[in-house]
Amino acid sequence: MIELRGVTKAWPGGAGVQALDLSVPEGECCALIGPSGCGKTTTLRLVNRLVEPDAGSIRIGGADALKQDPVHLRRGIGYVIQEGGLFPHRRIGANVATVPALLGWNAARTRARVEEVLTLVGLDPARYRDRWPHQLSGGERQRVGVARALAADPPVLLLDEPFGAVDPLRRAQLQAEVLSLLKHLRKTVLLVTHDVQEAVRLGDSVALMRGGRLVQHAAPAEMLAHPADGFVAEFLGADRALTRLGLFRIRDVPRDAATVAGEALPEATTLRDALSAMLERGVRAVPVTEGGALTLEAVLRSR
Amino acid sequence: MIGWLRANPDAFLDALLQHLALSVSGLLIGVALALPAALLLARRPVLAEWASAGAGVLRTLPSLAVLAALLPLLGVGFTPSVVALALLALPPVLLHALVGLRGAEPAAVEAARGMGFTPLQSLLRVELPLALPQVFAGLRTAAVQVVSGASLATFIGGGGLGDLVTQGMALLDIPQVQVGGIAIALLALATEGGFGWLQRRWERA
Numbered sequence: 001m002i003e004l005r006g007v008t009k010a011w012p013g014g015a016g017v018q019a020l021d022l023s024v025p026e027g028e029c030c031a032l033i034g035p036s037g038c039g040k041t042t043t044l045r046l047v048n049r050l051v052e053p054d055a056g057s058i059r060i061g062g063a064d065a066l067k068q069d070p071v072h073l074r075r076g077i078g079y080v081i082q083e084g085g086l087f088p089h090r091r092i093g094a095n096v097a098t099v100p101a102l103l104g105w106n107a108a109r110t111r112a113r114v115e116e117v118l119t120l121v122g123l124d125p126a127r128y129r130d131r132w133p134h135q136l137s138g139g140e141r142q143r144v145g146v147a148r149a150l151a152a153d154p155p156v157l158l159l160d161e162p163f164g165a166v167d168p169l170r171r172a173q174l175q176a177e178v179l180s181l182l183k184h185l186r187k188t189v190l191l192v193t194h195d196v197q198e199a200v201r202l203g204d205s206v207a208l209m210r211g212g213r214l215v216q217h218a219a220p221a222e223m224l225a226h227p228a229d230g231f232v233a234e235f236l237g238a239d240r241a242l243t244r245l246g247l248f249r250i251r252d253v254p255r256d257a258a259t260v261a262g263e264a265l266p267e268a269t270t271l272r273d274a275l276s277a278m279l280e281r282g283v284r285a286v287p288v289t290e291g292g293a294l295t296l297e298a299v300l301r302s303r
Numbered sequence: 304m305i306g307w308l309r310a311n312p313d314a315f316l317d318a319l320l321q322h323l324a325l326s327v328s329g330l331l332i333g334v335a336l337a338l339p340a341a342l343l344l345a346r347r348p349v350l351a352e353w354a355s356a357g358a359g360v361l362r363t364l365p366s367l368a369v370l371a372a373l374l375p376l377l378g379v380g381f382t383p384s385v386v387a388l389a390l391l392a393l394p395p396v397l398l399h400a401l402v403g404l405r406g407a408e409p410a411a412v413e414a415a416r417g418m419g420f421t422p423l424q425s426l427l428r429v430e431l432p433l434a435l436p437q438v439f440a441g442l443r444t445a446a447v448q449v450v451s452g453a454s455l456a457t458f459i460g461g462g463g464l465g466d467l468v469t470q471g472m473a474l475l476d477i478p479q480v481q482v483g484g485i486a487i488a489l490l491a492l493a494t495e496g497g498f499g500w501l502q503r504r505w506e507r508a
């Protein structure tokens with residue numbers, strides 16, 4: 001559980017974070033979005049106290065983060081910085097082993113864990129462990145950054161655009177894998193992203209910031225259906241209704257018993273893809289592999 | 304010249320060894336002072352600014368002037384010469400190390416802090432390793448200056464190859480002067496070349 005109450009940090013220049021109230025329940029992922037410079041990175045750095053707030057309280061897992069030793073606090077929080085931040089003078093294996101080394105794990109345990117987390121982010125340990133960071137592509141380096149944050153199995157993770165440089169296909173796959181993993185391990189995650197699609201797909205909730213303030217914090221479907229104001233609506237995009245349909249699957253809505261012609265769609269298909277299929281075929285209903293049919297009316301009623 | 308070398312092999316060898324002893328001691332002491340100073344100053348921008356300015360001044364002072372200035376303070380002989388050489392070695396190492404430490408990749412330093420390195424751990428395990436190329440460049444400059452500077456030690460009785468030159472002048476023994484001069488020049492060139500070679504080898508590794 002991460003809980004920010006009235007957190008304020010003013011930079012000499014003016015911008016920063018103002019009276020921020022944000023809580024992420026245990027085991028959930030909150031996606032933080034907003035225009036460049038709105039204070040997303042600052043918010044993450046407040047949580048692990050790389051930045052000290054001018055006012056407000058920060059609780060992590062029920063304990064007052066501002067009363068703890070910052071070094072100790074940070075060793076229990078996985079952190080992926082926006083620029084990657086791998087140590088150029090250390091091999092990939094040593095980079096990933098950073099926090100286990102700080103915590104004094106023995107060599108065997110560390111080695112096993114390094115292999116485990118590298119595999120987790122889709123990098124073959126045998127191929128990558130002994131390479132140097134400069135020998136990796138940008139996307140590979142980002143994945144190493146995520147592996148490094150996961151290495152000591154921290155309950156809380158702060159991810160600042162962790163997959164920005166990964167290609168879209170690999171990215172979606174990686175998001176899905178990492179997300180199911182985080183869910184499974186019940187990690188509490190604060191994830192910064194520039195990408196609305198990524199935010200609604202990965203976040204149990206989405207927090208939208210603007211100029212250092214929290215504008216709206218809601219479940220993805222809720223925010224897409226009811227943007228708090230014009231700014232939120234614009235930020236979510238003119239296609240936000242379609243984005244929202246992407247959050248639901250055929251199995252989530254009532255089906256029609258009628259038999260319909262055409263190629264059947266599996267019930268795990270998103271309503272967005274199903275609607276796209278209807279548009280493509282010029283029909284008002286499509287058959288579902290598991291039986292019955294999905295009608296345009298059912299899609300419309302889902303909103 | 305060759306004749307002089309043949310006739311006085313021991314005198315030459317003594318002067319050479321003394322020269323090396325002066326240079327190595329001066330360099331080691333200079334580095335031993337400059338590196339910790341750089342580490343201490345790395346996180347104190349204002350002090351680091353002042354130290355850089357001071358080192359800059361020290362660097363522009365001619366070596367002979369430093370020797371002369373130290374004479375009344377430290378007297379004559381080997382030790383004052385080493386002190387003067389250490390002062391000569393200090394500025395380049397300090398300046399280069401500061402530049403290197405302060406230029407260490409900010410993202411790596413931020414990540415180190417964010418993952419729970421103590422400031423000292425970050426300095427020794429991240430910033431210093433990242434600054435090593437700069438530190439080495441400073442070492443190379445310092446070594447060449449010290450080897451050249453050691454030839455002036457003769458003026459305060461510190462010995463070294465400079466003795467061959469001053470004694471030769473006094474005796475009007477031109478071959479001896481030549482041997483001293485050429486040996487000093489070759490030693491400086493060898494130092495520059497040797498450190499350069501080490502640097503290239505190490506960068507490739």
Ligand SMILES: Nc1ncnc2c1ncn2[C@@H]1O[C@H](COP(=O)(O)OP(=O)(O)OP(=O)(O)O)[C@@H](O)[C@H]1O
Pocket residue numbers: 011012013015016034035036037038039040041042043082
């Ligand atoms: N250390 C600092 N000192 C002064 N100002 C800062 C500092 N860090 C950030 N700022 C300012 O605070 C504002 C918010 O920065 P922040 O890095 O949190 O933005 P962001 O939302 O992460 O943006 P982006 O999406 O571009 O990464 C910016 O205007 C930035 O210039």
Ligand SMILES: [Mg+2]
Pocket residue numbers: 040041042082160
């Ligand atoms: Mg940012």
